[in-house]
Amino acid sequence: MSSLAMNSDPREQLRSSLKLRLKSDRQVVIATFREDGKPEKLLRSLRQSVDEVLTQAWQAAGLPANAALVAVGGYGRGELFPYSDVDVLILLGHSPDEETRHRLEELVQLLWDLGLEIGSAIRTVEECLAESEADITVQTSLLEARLVTGDADLFARLQKEYDAAMDPQAFFHAKTSEMRQRHAKYEDTAFSLEPNCKESPGGLRDLQVILWMAKAAGLASSWRTLATRGLITQTEARQLMEKERAFKDIRVRLHLHAGRREDRLVFDVQTAIAESLGLQTTGSGVHMRRASEYLMQRYYWAAKAVVQLNTILLQNIEAMLFPQGCDKHPINERFNEVNGFIDISSDDVFERTPSAILEIFVLMTERPALKGITARATRALWHERFKIDAAFRADPVNRAYFLRILQAPSGIIHALRRMNELSILGRYLPNFRKIVGQMQHDLFHVYTVDQHILMVVRNMRRFTMTEHAHEYPYCSQLMANYPQHWLLYVAALFHDIAKGRGGDHSKLGVADAVQFCQEHGMSTDETELVAFLVEHHLLMSTVAQKQDLSDPDVIAAFAKAVRDERHLTGLYLLTVCDIRGTSPKVWNAWKAKLLEDLYKMTLRVLGGEPHSADRELKNRQQEALATLRLYGLPPSAHEALWKQLDMAYFLRHDASDIAWQTRALYDRLDSEKPVVKCRLAPIGEGLQIAVYIKDQPDLFARICGYFDRKNFSILDAKIHTTRHGYALDTFLVTEQSFAKSYRDIINLIEHELCDLLQTQAPIQPPVRGRLSRLSRTFPIQPTVDLRSDERGQYYLLSVTANDRTGLLYSIANVLTKYRVNLHTAKVMTLGERVEDVFIVDGQSLANARTQLQLETDLLEALKV
Numbered sequence: 001m002s003s004l005a006m007n008s009d010p011r012e013q014l015r016s017s018l019k020l021r022l023k024s025d026r027q028v029v030i031a032t033f034r035e036d037g038k039p040e041k042l043l044r045s046l047r048q049s050v051d052e053v054l055t056q057a058w059q060a061a062g063l064p065a066n067a068a069l070v071a072v073g074g075y076g077r078g079e080l081f082p083y084s085d086v087d088v089l090i091l092l093g094h095s096p097d098e099e100t101r102h103r104l105e106e107l108v109q110l111l112w113d114l115g116l117e118i119g120s121a122i123r124t125v126e127e128c129l130a131e132s133e134a135d136i137t138v139q140t141s142l143l144e145a146r147l148v149t150g151d152a153d154l155f156a157r158l159q160k161e162y163d164a165a166m167d168p169q170a171f172f173h174a175k176t177s178e179m180r181q182r183h184a185k186y187e188d189t190a191f192s193l194e195p196n197c198k199e200s201p202g203g204l205r206d207l208q209v210i211l212w213m214a215k216a217a218g219l220a221s222s223w224r225t226l227a228t229r230g231l232i233t234q235t236e237a238r239q240l241m242e243k244e245r246a247f248k249d250i251r252v253r254l255h256l257h258a259g260r261r262e263d264r265l266v267f268d269v270q271t272a273i274a275e276s277l278g279l280q281t282t283g284s285g286v287h288m289r290r291a292s293e294y295l296m297q298r299y300y301w302a303a304k305a306v307v308q309l310n311t312i313l314l315q316n317i318e319a320m321l322f323p324q325g326c327d328k329h330p331i332n333e334r335f336n337e338v339n340g341f342i343d344i345s346s347d348d349v350f351e352r353t354p355s356a357i358l359e360i361f362v363l364m365t366e367r368p369a370l371k372g373i374t375a376r377a378t379r380a381l382w383h384e385r386f387k388i389d390a391a392f393r394a395d396p397v398n399r400a401y402f403l404r405i406l407q408a409p410s411g412i413i414h415a416l417r418r419m420n421e422l423s424i425l426g427r428y429l430p431n432f433r434k435i436v437g438q439m440q441h442d443l444f445h446v447y448t449v450d451q452h453i454l455m456v457v458r459n460m461r462r463f464t465m466t467e468h469a470h471e472y473p474y475c476s477q478l479m480a481n482y483p484q485h486w487l488l489y490v491a492a493l494f495h496d497i498a499k500g501r502g503g504d505h506s507k508l509g510v511a512d513a514v515q516f517c518q519e520h521g522m523s524t525d526e527t528e529l530v531a532f533l534v535e536h537h538l539l540m541s542t543v544a545q546k547q548d549l550s551d552p553d554v555i556a557a558f559a560k561a562v563r564d565e566r567h568l569t570g571l572y573l574l575t576v577c578d579i580r581g582t583s584p585k586v587w588n589a590w591k592a593k594l595l596e597d598l599y600k601m602t603l604r605v606l607g608g609e610p611h612s613a614d615r616e617l618k619n620r621q622q623e624a625l626a627t628l629r630l631y632g633l634p635p636s637a638h639e640a641l642w643k644q645l646d647m648a649y650f651l652r653h654d655a656s657d658i659a660w661q662t663r664a665l666y667d668r669l670d671s672e673k674p675v676v677k678c679r680l681a682p683i684g685e686g687l688q689i690a691v692y693i694k695d696q697p698d699l700f701a702r703i704c705g706y707f708d709r710k711n712f713s714i715l716d717a718k719i720h721t722t723r724h725g726y727a728l729d730t731f732l733v734t735e736q737s738f739a740k741s742y743r744d745i746i747n748l749i750e751h752e753l754c755d756l757l758q759t760q761a762p763i764q765p766p767v768r769g770r771l772s773r774l775s776r777t778f779p780i781q782p783t784v785d786l787r788s789d790e791r792g793q794y795y796l797l798s799v800t801a802n803d804r805t806g807l808l809y810s811i812a813n814v815l816t817k818y819r820v821n822l823h824t825a826k827v828m829t830l831g832e833r834v835e836d837v838f839i840v841d842g843q844s845l846a847n848a849r850t851q852l853q854l855e856t857d858l859l860e861a862l863k864v
Helices: 008-036 038-061 099-112 127-135 136-143 154-164 167-187 202-217 223-228 234-258 268-275 289-321 358-367 375-387 390-394 394-408 413-419 424-428 430-434 447-462 474-482 484-496 505-519 524-535 537-547 552-562 565-580 589-606 613-630 647-652 655-664 699-709 739-758 772-775 807-819 848-862
Strands: 067-069 086-092 118-124 146-150 328-330 335-338 340-343 675-681 687-693 714-717 725-733 785-786 796-801 821-830 833-841
Touching: 008 038, 008 099, 008 484, 038 086, 038 099, 038 234, 067 154, 086 099, 086 127, 086 154, 099 118, 099 234, 118 127, 118 146, 127 136, 127 154, 136 167, 136 202, 154 424, 167 289, 202 223, 202 234, 202 505, 223 234, 234 268, 234 289, 234 358, 268 725, 289 375, 289 413, 289 505, 328 714, 335 413, 340 375, 358 394, 358 655, 375 424, 390 821, 394 413, 394 484, 394 785, 413 424, 413 447, 413 848, 424 430, 430 699, 430 833, 447 565, 474 565, 474 647, 474 687, 484 505, 484 524, 484 565, 505 524, 524 565, 537 552, 537 565, 537 589, 537 821, 537 833, 552 565, 552 589, 565 589, 655 675, 655 687, 655 772, 675 796, 687 699, 687 739, 699 714, 699 739, 699 807, 714 848, 785 848, 796 848, 807 848
Parallel strands: 086 118
Antiparallel strands: 067 086, 067 146, 328 335, 335 340, 675 687, 687 725, 714 725, 714 821, 785 796, 796 833, 821 833
């Protein structure tokens, strides 16, 4: 046996030949996969190729006879994905001497030089056992250890001592805890729009965890042996093998497409993966269905089945590892309570009494002490879900059961989620079934439609729970006094149920909601309320975020649309829950305040108090004066500034803002130097910045340019010009680092922005920042809409585009070019989508040709 260290020529020759072999084998294996599409064959062939190369390298290394090369982890399992790590254990009979250590270093270096992503450990048997006891990851990787080459007796000793040291119960608890933590990292849902096919709930890792637990307990080592042991049925074993094969197929294609290790089904690869599987886009226009949507809906259905079957398997394995006496208490003739779980009294309960399929969830909501459903009952539900047909849905008993679930005092969300996991919810509500696993390509939803709906119901439900009252106390207070709040759950369940059908989903969803209400015996008033909420569930967010809430006519029109306090409160609560249920990034305190302000102003109008601008102005001024007195300023400190401000200023600013700005400008009313004041935003995160300076045409563009260079996001802008020609502009901006060092940032902004405005430096051209990955995958056709308000006093400019750095600055430059005066800017960012609304005026806008040219230039500015 020759040493790698003998001379350079044999070593280089070996490296070249092994590298060439790996490359050749890999090309053949991948080409074969592209022809036959068999992922298991590819995984096995790649593993065999690497086995043979490692064996050759091992033999050339000249290592001691009492050493072994052991495959661990996925490689030990006998699978090797195209770009996965090759995890190996170099097992030694005793600690290495200097020469052996040198040879090992050369071996590992050679393996790296071959282009293998090697994950290596060098240990004795004793060290393996010690590491295994201390680290569950090491213990798991050794569970799938496989001898590649070397001392078979030494490897057998490791296996024997490892098996003897294994504590199946401790291993079960450790892996269960690890799985819960992993699921939490992925938001406990398999229905993320960009799932990780390996790590997300319902993915490959969940399947591996089950087999690890079973193998550690000596119960089984494959799906077939699990079925033989009675832990699952033969049908379930086939289903699990099918889902596992599907996920492996997707993961292989992800690796090949990316040319590296990649397990995430991100938007920009979904179409390519779908097309490689033979899926094609169908339809056109609003009826178009992308190939990626077909792929992802298949993925979600498979992941849902894995989650469900894993639940059954986990309970069965736990029951075998932790046997306990049968503490059974009858609930009724169909169900028993067994060790804290609800169980069926006989295997054919659902076959004999189909309505029991819903009854079991009613009992779960009415008995909060129950910990869950037994594996036996879960399996029976899964297999008998096909009993839910048109006759089942028409049965008054079943309709009453479903309403009892929605009206239950607790456990509603748990019941609905379990029903969805078991495909019971979609079978009872056929139109809900259509949106299970349906993608949303609007760049701000991060869940499929069905998961978003359940998230909205969950958010609504939380308003009724005291443990969550601190999150949104005002909403919780309103919910506590809302009659029949279960009607809001019905509205939430139907508000997006018609997505993907083409047309306005709000209007299409009304028909589904009305049919449900009528079939379930709900009154005319109840049906009307649910239908109103479904049809108008986007109305309040549109008004709050796109219209001028200081305009009495806006409030009056909204009050007329909602009609009364019950409709208003229901719509407000549904709107909050809906926005919060899209993505953690979309909801913020600024949006919360806009909605709350609109709610309270509308409530006063509905209560008979007209939304009087004079009354509102007087109230805000009095409140601001009360705050100013706390500052110790003279009683007349406000007079000089307030004489220069019109009603619009007072109506567009809160009393706290008015007092803050009045204090900042006391004795500085005619300042030749710009005044820049900055503070933490009173509502939510971010900074509030006030700028006071002699007005100039390009002021808004200059300020936006500064914020752009600082990478600040502008959430809101209020632009005002005083009677004596000064600009008093207020901005709400945010940035990730504000919370960490806001004092330094405040001082920096006040100094830098003041200098910038004073020096009158030339405006820098906007930098057209790159679009994000999501925006490149799902580009939005930019739109610009300019129209005068009903009184012809101002113009409403609406802009929609993909978000990118420098966007608002680009818009500001165009407005400056046309000498358009800006009064208010509402900047609404929905994930990767921007919907900005500006209230503007200017002499140039009276010319229709100029308006058209302005819109054209804005569209050009919105392009990347």
